[in-house]
Amino acid sequence: MRHLLDIVDLSVEEIDALIETAEDIIKRPQHYADSCRGKKLATLFFEPSTRTRLSFEAAMYELGGNVIGFSSAASSSVAKGETVGDTIRVVSHFADIIAMRHPYAGAPLAAVQKTLVPIINAGDGEHCHPTQTLADLLTIHRQYGSFENLTVGVCGDLKYGRTVHSLIEAMIRYKGTRFVLISPEELRLPEYIKNTLTKSGMEWTETTSLEDAMPELDILYMTRVQGERFADKAEYERLKDSYTLTPDKLCSAKATLSVMHPLPRVNEISVKVDDDPRACYFKQVENGKYVRMALILKLLAEKEKPFDYITEGALLNVYKCRNRNCITTQCASPDQIFLPSGDGYRCAYCAHYGMG
Numbered sequence: 001m002r003h004l005l006d007i008v009d010l011s012v013e014e015i016d017a018l019i020e021t022a023e024d025i026i027k028r029p030q031h032y033a034d035s036c037r038g039k040k041l042a043t044l045f046f047e048p049s050t051r052t053r054l055s056f057e058a059a060m061y062e063l064g065g066n067v068i069g070f071s072s073a074a075s076s077s078v079a080k081g082e083t084v085g086d087t088i089r090v091v092s093h094f095a096d097i098i099a100m101r102h103p104y105a106g107a108p109l110a111a112v113q114k115t116l117v118p119i120i121n122a123g124d125g126e127h128c129h130p131t132q133t134l135a136d137l138l139t140i141h142r143q144y145g146s147f148e149n150l151t152v153g154v155c156g157d158l159k160y161g162r163t164v165h166s167l168i169e170a171m172i173r174y175k176g177t178r179f180v181l182i183s184p185e186e187l188r189l190p191e192y193i194k195n196t197l198t199k200s201g202m203e204w205t206e207t208t209s210l211e212d213a214m215p216e217l218d219i220l221y222m223t224r225v226q227g228e229r230f231a232d233k234a235e236y237e238r239l240k241d242s243y244t245l246t247p248d249k250l251c252s253a254k255a256t257l258s259v260m261h262p263l264p265r266v267n268e269i270s271v272k273v274d275d276d277p278r279a280c281y282f283k284q285v286e287n288g289k290y291v292r293m294a295l296i297l298k299l300l301a302e303k304e305k306p307f308d309y310i311t312e313g314a315l316l317n318v319y320k321c322r323n324r325n326c327i328t329t330q331c332a333s334p335d336q337i338f339l340p341s342g343d344g345y346r347c348a349y350c351a352h353y354g355m356g
């Protein structure tokens, strides 16, 4: 069966095909209006969401299908202590495809070990968020017509911001991408992603100054400081207003810049920027629905294809993950799986190196 856990599960050619389908849906929506007649999508959101859940639901309705699900762990049997594996096993008897969001990194990989239907990761802890990246890629493609030779500034919470992690993993595969990582010292990109950047041979720099980076950027991807992931709330209070994009800061930017943000924003972007033609964040929302429609169609069509989550060289229950937010740290956790990555073994659930 085919799932989408991480953006790198999709080849560059598959991403091109999804973008092409999404663009066709935009042109002739009526052609797709019955494509999922009789099918059900389950949206299992163990963590808050507005855009992603409603965008999945709107996508399924526009394909002629139906939706079941829950929008918080508190309103499901999780509140009674049910494991992710059991919840998924049960729901996969009721639905043809599942989109899930979970506060623990790697929960979707635990889910695929129990499911009977395709799983889509709609965000797992601080790890990744592949469907937001598909929305971002469609937005970039509609803006620039290609993904090559773009200088991308990612700004804000690069440590816990899962949308940035997936965007980097996606853009790394295109010729001439340059990344400028803009964050406070405390919220820098995790080492394991920096190592991926370095290994890819692409150019990247790190800075704390948004103003210094601005003139060279083609894309400025702002992010919210992820308060819910901080162990130390005082540290969150200190860092939460690190960057605010205002119209005056855009004076030194290119006229062709795209200002992006996965939303929700707190005060990373002043509302005064919303009317600037370079603001693209509401376009990302719109594009998210179309690309999720394309993804649902693809995964339902490929339901019979095999998916190996234990790949060659995997070590089962040899090491323990040290990431305190990994699903394997939970009771009744799934098997520990570590995969060789060229720079050591990494946890298959959350990509961290930790072992013990």
Ligand code: NCD
Pocket: 051, 052, 123, 129, 132, 162, 163, 223, 224, 226, 262, 263, 264
């Ligand atoms: C993001 C998320 O959930 O990671 N939101 C979204 O899905 N568009 C970003 C965020 O919450 O800051």
